[in-house]
Amino acid sequence: MSEKSNRQPSLVTLISQALHSLEAETGAVVPSIQPAATYARDENYEVRQPYWYRRDGSQTTAQAENIIATLEGAKESLLFSSGMSACTAVIENLPTDAHVVAPKVMYHGVLQQIQNYAANRRITVSYYDAGDMQSLADAVKACDPHLVWVETPNNPNWEVTDIAKAAEIAHTAGAKLITDCTGTPPSMTKALDLGADISFHSATKYLNGHSDVTAGVLSVNDTGKTWDDIATIRKLQGTVLHSFDAWLLIRGMRTLFLRVEKCSANAMAIAKHFEGHRHIETVMYPGLASHPGHDIANRQTNGQFGGMLSILVKGSEQTAIDVARFCELFYPATSLGGVESLIEHRKTVSGEGFPVHPRLLRLSIGIEDADDLIYDLEQALARAME
């Protein structure tokens, strides 16, 4: 008999088999789910390791975390019950009076949370223009930051920030860098390899991919005191991901590479079709050669550009709302990263006071047939322009 091969499988193989999680006892090819909220002590009345109560996590949550850590090339990952609870744990853990440098425009929930902490005098904040490295460098130089927050590609205009350069700027000033690359999941962008100290993703989006879970994840290579403190916040606030949701997330992640490839190809076809279109003023998509962040995105996103793009419709704000209303295949819903395509008038969703163009429509492109999606937008545009 010949020996077993010792070939190391690629990341694509590892993830599609959920880290080869064949069950030893039964041979089941699907990982099992462990929903217990509490665990019995052993015969010596000692707490069994590693779990004793579900706020600390469960086997199922840990399995999902292992898959994400493998994708990220991270030492450890922690899963939360939403992206917002993961971001909030990071903000909550900042020392009093810590200074944060954040983009002026970014995902509205995170920005609002940073501003809430600042309004309560817990932290101070200064802002930079997303995607503008000089603006980031100036903002960092003007203060003594504890944390630099980068979202790339950046909601809802899809500016691209050079993560390696941002890390250099943050580290030179003695600050840590957190990246939110929710728009380009870790099958595309490896933020820790590029120099981020904490990589955050809303796993509600591409990681899960089916719009049926909310989850957030933090990943690091440095598992020192800060990391332990963040894990303690998760435990004491009770914001660990539920086992059933972790199981759905594991199932979703098995098709991550396939889904992201298809979403990216569809988004590219749609962006190219509508660039220069008579009813469209601008297409904002880093995959277009005309996009100012195209070259950095090309390096940072593994030659794919993801499924997120925005369009500025000609006409009025009402024209843009009408396009979203008249779509028949795109769902007029918020969120992103699912297999189904969504269209959203972002100003309506972000609320008054948030700087977003009134004629901007944000599209999350799914895995449907690209020609069907193009046809749908064409007919909605034609009706809205009548």
Ligand SMILES: *Cc1c(COP(=O)(O)O)cnc(C)c1O
């Ligand atoms: C959705 C999202 C979040 C928040 O995550 P939730 O899972 O909705 O709590 C944060 N950042 C970005 C870029 C997002 O798209």
